[in-house]
Amino acid sequence: MSTGAVHGLKRRDFIRYSSFGLALGSSGISVVATAKTSAPANLLNPYVVIHDDGRIVIAAPNPDVGQGVNTALPMIVAEELDADWKAVEVILAPIDANRFGAQFAGGSLSVRNRWNELRQMGAAAREMILRSAAQQWGVPRVELTTQPSMVLHPPSGRSASFAEFVAAATEQPVPADGEVVLKARSDYRLLGQRIVNAAASDIVRGRPIFGIDVSVPEMLYATYVKCPQIGGVPKTANLAEVKGLAGILDAFIIAGDAGPPSFDLSKSIHVAGGVAIVASNTWAAIKARRTLKVEWDISAASTDDSAAIEAKALKAAERATGEREVKNSGDPEAAFANAKRVLSSVYATDFISHAQLEPQSCVAHTTATAVEVWTSSQTPGYAQATLAKLFELPAEAITVHQVRGGGGFGRRLSNEYVREAAVISKHMGKPVKLQWMREDDMAFDFYRSPAYFGLQAALSESGELTGWRNHVVSVSSDGEEANYGAGYRGYNFPDDVVPNVHISQTMLASKTPTGAWRAPISNVYAFAEQSFLHELAEAAGQEHREFLMAALGEDKWFKPDDLASLNTVRAREVIAAVTRAAGWGRGLPEGRGLGLGFFFSHAGHVAEVAEVSVNADKQVTVHEVWVAADLGQIVNLSGAENQFQGSVVDGVSALADQRISIRSGALAQTNFHQYPLLRLPQSPKINVEFLASDYPPSGAGEPALPPVAPAICNAVYAACGERIRRLPISRAGFQVV
Numbered sequence: 001m002s003t004g005a006v007h008g009l010k011r012r013d014f015i016r017y018s019s020f021g022l023a024l025g026s027s028g029i030s031v032v033a034t035a036k037t038s039a040p041a042n043l044l045n046p047y048v049v050i051h052d053d054g055r056i057v058i059a060a061p062n063p064d065v066g067q068g069v070n071t072a073l074p075m076i077v078a079e080e081l082d083a084d085w086k087a088v089e090v091i092l093a094p095i096d097a098n099r100f101g102a103q104f105a106g107g108s109l110s111v112r113n114r115w116n117e118l119r120q121m122g123a124a125a126r127e128m129i130l131r132s133a134a135q136q137w138g139v140p141r142v143e144l145t146t147q148p149s150m151v152l153h154p155p156s157g158r159s160a161s162f163a164e165f166v167a168a169a170t171e172q173p174v175p176a177d178g179e180v181v182l183k184a185r186s187d188y189r190l191l192g193q194r195i196v197n198a199a200a201s202d203i204v205r206g207r208p209i210f211g212i213d214v215s216v217p218e219m220l221y222a223t224y225v226k227c228p229q230i231g232g233v234p235k236t237a238n239l240a241e242v243k244g245l246a247g248i249l250d251a252f253i254i255a256g257d258a259g260p261p262s263f264d265l266s267k268s269i270h271v272a273g274g275v276a277i278v279a280s281n282t283w284a285a286i287k288a289r290r291t292l293k294v295e296w297d298i299s300a301a302s303t304d305d306s307a308a309i310e311a312k313a314l315k316a317a318e319r320a321t322g323e324r325e326v327k328n329s330g331d332p333e334a335a336f337a338n339a340k341r342v343l344s345s346v347y348a349t350d351f352i353s354h355a356q357l358e359p360q361s362c363v364a365h366t367t368a369t370a371v372e373v374w375t376s377s378q379t380p381g382y383a384q385a386t387l388a389k390l391f392e393l394p395a396e397a398i399t400v401h402q403v404r405g406g407g408g409f410g411r412r413l414s415n416e417y418v419r420e421a422a423v424i425s426k427h428m429g430k431p432v433k434l435q436w437m438r439e440d441d442m443a444f445d446f447y448r449s450p451a452y453f454g455l456q457a458a459l460s461e462s463g464e465l466t467g468w469r470n471h472v473v474s475v476s477s478d479g480e481e482a483n484y485g486a487g488y489r490g491y492n493f494p495d496d497v498v499p500n501v502h503i504s505q506t507m508l509a510s511k512t513p514t515g516a517w518r519a520p521i522s523n524v525y526a527f528a529e530q531s532f533l534h535e536l537a538e539a540a541g542q543e544h545r546e547f548l549m550a551a552l553g554e555d556k557w558f559k560p561d562d563l564a565s566l567n568t569v570r571a572r573e574v575i576a577a578v579t580r581a582a583g584w585g586r587g588l589p590e591g592r593g594l595g596l597g598f599f600f601s602h603a604g605h606v607a608e609v610a611e612v613s614v615n616a617d618k619q620v621t622v623h624e625v626w627v628a629a630d631l632g633q634i635v636n637l638s639g640a641e642n643q644f645q646g647s648v649v650d651g652v653s654a655l656a657d658q659r660i661s662i663r664s665g666a667l668a669q670t671n672f673h674q675y676p677l678l679r680l681p682q683s684p685k686i687n688v689e690f691l692a693s694d695y696p697p698s699g700a701g702e703p704a705l706p707p708v709a710p711a712i713c714n715a716v717y718a719a720c721g722e723r724i725r726r727l728p729i730s731r732a733g734f735q736v737v
Contacts, residue, residue, distance in 0.1 A: 042166045044125040045174070046099045047077050047118065054149060054163040056083050059093035061100040062110040063378050064199070065356075065408030066646075067701040068639035069110040071198040073118060075635055076111075079190045080122030080183060083162075084148035090198035095380045095400040103402070105378040106413055106516065108602040108699025111635055112563065115696055123180040125169075129162050132169040148189065185633065185694070194638035199404060211376030211403045212361045212435070219363060219431045220249060222424050223285040225292055226274040226444060229665040230512065231260040231301035233273030237294040242277060245291060247284025251277045254423060258300035260477070263446050263484040263515040265382050265413055269390040272416065272444070276424045282435055302511035302665035306351055309662075310450065312508055313473045317346045317454035322471045322504035326488050330500035332458075335467030339458035343539055346454050347528035349727045350659035351447045353675060354517060358406025359441040364421035365431040370397045371422050376405030378412040386415060387422055409650075410516030414446055442675065443667045446515025447660055449475055449486035451524035455532045458500070463540030465551050468498040475510035482507065483514045489521045492566035493600065494529070497553040512662055518650060519702035522601035526706030527655075527713070527727060530597040534714045535723065544596055544714070545579050563603040563632070563698055570630045570693075571600060574607040577689060578628035582609035591615060593718025597711035604703025605630045608648075610684070610711040614720040619737045620729070622652055622684040622712060627704055629688075632695035643700040644688045651708025653678035656736035657728050682736050 039053035049057040058074035074090045077083075093100050101117070126146060133151045134141040137158065145152050152159045185191075202209045227233065234253045242251040256273025275294055279285035316322070336342055363374040371391060377383045380400045388395045405412055421434035436444075451472075458467030474482035482488070488505055495501055517523060537547035552568045559565035575598050579585075582594060591613050598607040606629040613621045625648050634640050657676050661668040669675045713724040716734070724732055 040167075042170045044128055044166070044170060045121050046093075047121045048081065048125045050162055050166040052163055052167065054087055054161050056081075056088045056149070056162075058088055058090055060090055060198075061093045061103050061114065063103065063105040063376065063380060063402050063405065064092070065105055065376060065378060065405035065412055067105065067110070067643060068197055068636060069105065070404070071195060072111055072635040072639055073114055074198065075190055075195060076115065076118040077122035079188055080119045081126045082146040082148055082189075085190055085195065087149055092402050092404070095384065095402055097381055103381055105408060106410065108604070108702045110699060112603060112696070112698050119182050120180060123182050124175050127175045127180050128169040128172040129165050131172050132165040133160070136165060136168065192634050192637055195636050196638065209404050210358060210406050211374070212358050212406065214361075214363045214374040214403055214433065216363055216365070216374070216431050219433050220278050220428055221280065221282045221285050222276055222278045222421070222432050222434045223289055223437070224274050224276050224420050224424065224434060224440075225289055225294065226272050226440075227296045227298065227301060228443060228667070229296065229298045229301040230444070231258060231665070232296040232298040233258045233300075234275055235295045235297045237275050237292060239275075242288050242292050245284070245288050247279045247281060248288050249278045249280060250428065251275065251288070251292070252427060258297070260302050260511045260513050261416055262477070263414060263513065265379055265415075266385065269386050269419065270416060271390070271419050271423055276427070278424065278428055278432065286437065298665075304510050304512045304662045304665050306450070306660070306662040309475060309508060309510055310348070310350075313450070313452040314346060314348060316506045316508070317348070317452045317471055317473045319454065319471060320456060320469060321502065322473070322506035324505050325502075326472070326505050327490070327495065327501060327503035332467050332469060332500040332502040335458045335500035336456070336469075339467060340461045341459045341539060342456060343459070343536060344454070344456045345532055345535060345725060346452065347531065347725045349451045349524045349527065351450050351512065351662065352517065352654055352658045353442055353445045353447055353660055353669070354409050354411035355442070355672070355675060355677065356407030356409055356411050359438055360412075360417040360436040361434065362418045362421040363431060363433045364418070364425040366391070366422045366426035369393070370399070372399040372401075373418055373422060374401045374403055375415075375418050376403045376412060377415050377418060378405070378408050378410070379415065383415040383418045386419065390419055391422070391426075409518040410520065411445065413516055438672070439670045442670055446484070446513045448517030448523070449483050449514035451486060451528075453525065453528040455528060457532070457536050459536065459540055463542050463547070465494070465498055465536060467500040468494050469502045470504075472503070472505045474505055474507055475512070475514070476507040477509075477511050479507050479509065483510060485514050485517060485520045487521065489525070491525075491600070492558045493552060493568075496558060497551070511665070518647070519601055519705045522599060522702075522706040526597065526599040526601070527709040530599060530707065530710030531713050531723075531725065534595070534710070534717065545575065545584060548596065548598060549575060563696065566600045567605065570605040571598060573691060574598070574605050574628040574630050577691060578607040578609050578626050581628065581687060581689060582611070582626040584609065591719055593715045593720075595711045595713065595715025595718055597707035597709070597714065599703070599706040601706055602703045603698030604700070606703045606707055608704070608707040608711040610715045612712060612715040612719055614716055614734075618734045620716060620734050621737055622682070624685045624687070625708070625711070626687045627689065628691065629704065630691045630693050630695070631698045631700060631703070632693050633697040634690050635697055637690070640690060640700040641688050644704040645686045647702070647704035648686050648708055649678055649683055651705045652682070652684065652712065652736065655709045655712060655727050655729055656682070657730040659728055659731075678736070
């Protein structure tokens, strides 16, 4: 993206263009991002500007934290516009719900939710250009067609670029519903191709496009020190000593809110109590932390101990049923009483951190009448709403600029760091850049919740799965509702397939904040379910793939036309495809094994096979992973492959040795030396196949992660005969090498 002036802006377009990459500041009109051209600009709709020299600017409405929607979403517009992608420049749209609707990044929903809207926007702009061309050439509209960025009149052989007609096209009425014809998939030129990320050039050149890079005039630098015991607030601090340090402009206590925060994205205005240190540069602020001494009030703080929580949970999960019934279908009591064989297992996972590579950062400028922030939030609309509530200002007084984020995985859904920056800025009366350290990011995360599943299954004489019990043990801060990511989520399989099902739940006390971590709930439940199904196949004496195929039941789309419901035909197709690609059933040397996992989440049907080897020292090498998926129409093949490869790497990293330990409400791990990320030599070769599909697209950011852990753990069992029922696998003495 570039920064500069808008040249040749037509008066009639000012109001419309002011929603397209422009911001009104104290110095007048400045451009957040605009085309790299001085040619006059013509706005066709909130997403499309075409300059008189042919350059096309398309706005990407949703935040990008590495998932590639900055490229995929404009591609959808460009396809229906029939734009030459080489002439397209992508910018990040301003945060404006009136023009762009809900702008957020989460749940793998960006492409899925925007698909129809963006196709219509691109097609409508194309239709306006064609109508303008028909008038200028004096020919019937029906005789005109397009090629990339060109208008063609086949009867006469005449052709011209979009730029010839775009100025007049802005005077055309917006086509009404039903007047725009969308392309048939067979006519796509761009979608489904490998397209380089629109920000790739800036990224590899190290240009300042991330949240951590933002700088504004007169900006100060801040760090914010909070109580290590989550939820504590400051009583006193050696502020005078800190203020006397070089480069320090101020140090002050923010009383804040006592107690741990909640993951209430749309309503929470919680600001944790702490000590703000403001300096002339980041390094001075960070050094001053070492001198700071704070006396904390921990009366409302968490006292969690993760080891104690785990011990209680594992004991509770051994019971067949929990304290409250969630689901009871068929006759599970009879099914288990009449079963040829009943199997029981407990599966467990730990707290883990997001560990996104860019720690939280935000620039804020708060005055008595307005707040302006620059942030890589995944929910900038919620940032706007909660800031308005916190400062008791109207929504229109809050300006949020979206900036690219260096990873999110659900961590940037919460905006507590944005509120912290805004509060510090108000105290200082100037723009302030709040920069968290890695230790802050680790200590004050909204962690992936631990999960505990007591699973039971009934098998018939023939090995058929006839009964299913799942006792979910969940952590809860209030004893009524499970903490985020710790609860039960109903899945079509096995809940709606097995004829006799009983689901129950038990709550255990925990105040440790939890939140969305890539593929929430699915990321832990898939490990338990798919590993246990492998156990059942072994107990039934059946080949795993065939057992899984049979367990899926009849061919069925549980809610036709609802992409969020399981389609067992699509499920079987991805299982068949991935096992075919991996050479399922081939002979392997001793100590080497293949494992299979399938899961449906975030509207994606995904199956994976892992090939691993295990030596006598329990060192595990994940040699290769095959992934087959049905995501419907693929928008950017390069981006989708990237997301799937990243999901596999993320999944291996999490299962290997990642865990958060909590003692007296405080985190034991502080940085990557205690919380290891997967290194390149440990990463497997990854093969990705997307099945050709006529369904609308679903997102690629999350559905490939849940099958990773069961595929690898099932492969470990095949290689060495030891079943892994707790993650990370390092807890059972295994080491990924």
